[in-house]
Amino acid sequence: MVKKALETFKVEYLQVLDTSGNADKRLMPELSRNQIKELYELMVLVRTFDDKAFNLQRQGRIGTYIQVKGQEASQVGSAYALGPKDWIFPTYRESGALIVRKHPMHMLLQYWGGDERGLKSPEGLNNFPITIPVGTHIPHGTGVAWASKMLKEKVVTMTYFGDGATSKGDFHEGLNFAGIFQVPAVFICQNNGFAISLPREKQTASKTLAQKAVGYGFNGIQVDGNDIFAVYKVAKEAVDRARKGEGPILIECITYRLADHSTSDDASRYRTKKEVEEWQKKDPIGRLEKYMRKNKILTDKYKEAVIQKSKERVEKAVGDFEKMAPSEPLDIFKYTYAQLTKELEEQMYELTKGEL
Numbered sequence: 509m510v511k512k513a514l515e516t517f518k519v520e521y522l523q524v525l526d527t528s529g530n531a532d533k534r535l536m537p538e539l540s541r542n543q544i545k546e547l548y549e550l551m552v553l554v555r556t557f558d559d560k561a562f563n564l565q566r567q568g569r570i571g572t573y574i575q576v577k578g579q580e581a582s583q584v585g586s587a588y589a590l591g592p593k594d595w596i597f598p599t600y601r602e603s604g605a606l607i608v609r610k611h612p613m614h615m616l617l618q619y620w621g622g623d624e625r626g627l628k629s630p631e632g633l634n635n636f637p638i639t640i641p642v643g644t645h646i647p648h649g650t651g652v653a654w655a656s657k658m659l660k661e662k663v664v665t666m667t668y669f670g671d672g673a674t675s676k677g678d679f680h681e682g683l684n685f686a687g688i689f690q691v692p693a694v695f696i697c698q699n700n701g702f703a704i705s706l707p708r709e710k711q712t713a714s715k716t717l718a719q720k721a722v723g724y725g726f727n728g729i730q731v732d733g734n735d736i737f738a739v740y741k742v743a744k745e746a747v748d749r750a751r752k753g754e755g756p757i758l759i760e761c762i763t764y765r766l767a768d769h770s771t772s773d774d775a776s777r778y779r780t781k782k783e784v785e786e787w788q789k790k791d792p793i794g795r796l797e798k799y800m801r802k803n804k805i806l807t808d809k810y811k812e813a814v815i816q817k818s819k820e821r822v823e824k825a826v827g828d829f830e831k832m833a834p835s836e837p838l839d840i841f842k843y844t845y846a847q848l849t850k851e852l853e854e855q856m857y858e859l860t861k862g863e864l
Contacts, residue, residue, distance in 0.1 A: 529798025578766035581792035585739030613825035646682030653691035672703025687724035721758035733761030
């Protein structure tokens, strides 16, 4: 009986756009030609920023950097579904989602350059700071969603994490509370196959990660994470339902990171060249380009203009970042506590030699 239940358990999976650029018209989300172009332009911008940030790290101009490459559809498609007052809770790999959410690119570079001020969300943007510890922000996303529900604000939170985070206790706690209180939260798991070097099949015996939501009392769905239309469709429906008070959802985006885990990683030690090449054929930007050409939305001239504009925007961001004044040493004391402790007062006095 138990074995039969395990074998018959199914999770819905959605793909709209195949790797050849053919879309299932029955499943296509409501998007105008201009919106499709905007999604394309955002993905190209994210890829351009990502490539530049990687090069800056290799040149010693910023610190460790975590690449987005290959996961643009999962981030752009989901973040595009949010309203301006909604919240996102990103991890270290969500530079793409933050760009969609209008976080200034020069500030993202400021953060990756080692200056925490780069994560201060500009006025009017509800972007939570990047979280480096795996999974610790998931209960925070649930908490803000719960507060939104109590205040009747109609605000949705979208929390991002990787497949590795589903093995952490914070994941259980965050989703358990979300289910109990039926909060307006959308959980985006970008399953890129590896938690650094550990493959997904060695993390959990579950056939899918999406099915974990069932244990917390709400739905989970798998989506082709390299299909911008599928990601947007599922995310938009999830956001709309959450805003109506219909509770949370877990979306598992099946995707792949085409780069190393980080600039301090060597992925060739735990995955094959053939595997990477197979996933390169599923590149989310190339897939959308094929669709756009078939539907006479993309031309060579338009593509070149998009690439050029993206390069200009990113280069301007680099220039703005490198012109920024460094932070003051005293900042480490100013923003730790509302009131300085005696120990910190002594340390600050010693640092400044009493010249305050």
